[in-house]
Amino acid sequence: MFVTSAFAQTAPEATETHEAPGAAPAGVVHTETGVAHEGAHATGPFPPFDASTYPSQLLWLVITFGLFYLLMQKVLVPRVGGILEQRHDRIAQDLDEASRLKAEADAAVETYEKELAEARSKANVIGETAREAAKSKAATDRAAIETELAQKLATAEARIGEIKSQAFAQVGTIAEETAAAIVDQLIGAKASADDIKAAIAASSPKEA
Amino acid sequence: MANDPTHQFQISKIVPIEIGGMDFSFTNASLFMVATVACAAGFLYFATSQRGLIPGRAQSVAEMSYEFIAGMLREGAGSSGMKFFPMVFTLFMFVLTANLLGMFPYFFTVTSQIIVTFALALFVIGTVLVYGFYKHGFHFLNVFVPSGVPGVLLPLVVAIEIISFLSRPISLSVRLFANMLAGHITLKVFSGFVASLGALGALGIGGAILPLIMTVALTGLEFLVAFLQAYVFAVLTCMYLNDAVHPGGH
Numbered sequence: 001m002f003v004t005s006a007f008a009q010t011a012p013e014a015t016e017t018h019e020a021p022g023a024a025p026a027g028v029v030h031t032e033t034g035v036a037h038e039g040a041h042a043t044g045p046f047p048p049f050d051a052s053t054y055p056s057q058l059l060w061l062v063i064t065f066g067l068f069y070l071l072m073q074k075v076l077v078p079r080v081g082g083i084l085e086q087r088h089d090r091i092a093q094d095l096d097e098a099s100r101l102k103a104e105a106d107a108a109v110e111t112y113e114k115e116l117a118e119a120r121s122k123a124n125v126i127g128e129t130a131r132e133a134a135k136s137k138a139a140t141d142r143a144a145i146e147t148e149l150a151q152k153l154a155t156a157e158a159r160i161g162e163i164k165s166q167a168f169a170q171v172g173t174i175a176e177e178t179a180a181a182i183v184d185q186l187i188g189a190k191a192s193a194d195d196i197k198a199a200i201a202a203s204s205p206k207e208a
Numbered sequence: 209m210a211n212d213p214t215h216q217f218q219i220s221k222i223v224p225i226e227i228g229g230m231d232f233s234f235t236n237a238s239l240f241m242v243a244t245v246a247c248a249a250g251f252l253y254f255a256t257s258q259r260g261l262i263p264g265r266a267q268s269v270a271e272m273s274y275e276f277i278a279g280m281l282r283e284g285a286g287s288s289g290m291k292f293f294p295m296v297f298t299l300f301m302f303v304l305t306a307n308l309l310g311m312f313p314y315f316f317t318v319t320s321q322i323i324v325t326f327a328l329a330l331f332v333i334g335t336v337l338v339y340g341f342y343k344h345g346f347h348f349l350n351v352f353v354p355s356g357v358p359g360v361l362l363p364l365v366v367a368i369e370i371i372s373f374l375s376r377p378i379s380l381s382v383r384l385f386a387n388m389l390a391g392h393i394t395l396k397v398f399s400g401f402v403a404s405l406g407a408l409g410a411l412g413i414g415g416a417i418l419p420l421i422m423t424v425a426l427t428g429l430e431f432l433v434a435f436l437q438a439y440v441f442a443v444l445t446c447m448y449l450n451d452a453v454h455p456g457g458h
Binding site for chain 2: 046048049050052053054055056057058060061062063064065067068069071072075076077079080081083084086087090
């Protein structure tokens with residue numbers, strides 16, 4: 001194949017140039033072998049081993065690579081690194097902020113729970129006292145009403161007793177008058193008041 | 209040959225510059241180095257211009273590549289290795305962008321030149337050496353003396369360690385270079401088959417389907433390789449830097 005033969009032909013040339021790169025005599029020798037090749041195969045020296053191009057390649061490599069290196073060191077690496085660091089910081093900061101907010105939220109929940117519990121116990125106390133107050137007021141009211149009622153009952157009983165005794169007191173006179181009238185009608189004679197009184201007293205049940 | 213697979217690696221001068229007898233011309237390779245840096249730096253710059261707290265698509269990619277390399281370096285060389293972050297990130301972005309730009313047809317692949325990958329590898333190893341000796345003095349030589357090796361074997365192990373250290377810039381550079389080179393040559397060869405078979409008439413067009421499928425599949429593979437080699441380069445850089453930061457830590 002062409003490639004292998006080309007490579008084989010240039011291989012000794014390569015070692016030759018490798019031994020003394022950049023040296024003027026080697027370059028001359030090299031060019032001569034190159035010319036010989038050209039004569040035999042109508043091709044130039046294998047280009048990567050053509051030492052006559054080395055100074056120019058080296059110079060331009062140093063210039064371009066050096067420039068690239070400087071650009072990297074001064075501009076590009078700080079630039080990309082800065083962006084990455086900034087993002088890193090931002091993420092760390094956001095995480096801190098998030099954990100801070102979470103702690104705040106937790107604290108808020110805790111205080112809320114505490115206040116809720118407090119309010120609940122306070123409400124219990126208020127309910128308890130209100131119930132107690134209502135109960136005692138009801139008790140006193142009832143007691144007052146009961147005493148009042150008892151009083152009214154007592155006065156009413158006293159009045160009934162009074163009226164009863166009055167009525168009983170009048171029962172004697174009414175009986176006497178009625179007895180005198182009945183006697184007068186029956187026998188047509190007037191019975192003495194004293195007799196009638198005695199008779200009634202005898203017939204009516206003894207009062208205790 | 210009309211579609212010479214090595215033609216894509218040919219360097220042609222755009223602006224000839226010669227200083228002291230040396231050829232420093234602005235070539236197509238130089239142009240694509242400039243394009244690589246412009247694309248990579250421009251992407252990172254404009255993708256992050258919103259500075260969005262919630263990144264957009266482009267910003268996500270920029271941030272992802274940043275964090276990808278940062279994680280890789282922290283894992284490879286520890287937090288004290290993070291001072292090399294700009295260097296590793298620059299290397300990764302440069303190699304990745306150069307590899308990906310090379311996937312465009314007619315574009316030049318900067319990393320398919322051994323001198324470029326070798327220079328990058330030397331930059332890494334040079335950094336390891338300079339920082340290692342600057343920071344640890346002669347303790348840096350502990351890199352070559354693994355702990356827990358019996359005294360008899362020590363000279364042998366040290367020799368092996370030194371050889372392995374010396375071969376690092378070569379393996380690092382050749383791996384990237386050879387992958388890009390071989391991949392691009394293979395792509396070119398297969399697509400060359402499509403063109404030359406297609407020119408043979410009806411039967412040829414039928415036969416050209418196979419290399420066409422191959423070319424499509426290889427293009428996908430090459431995109432994977434383009435990323436993978438940039439990743440491997442960055443990972444190995446992290447590992448080597450670990451030696452400079454913690455010598456004798458293995």
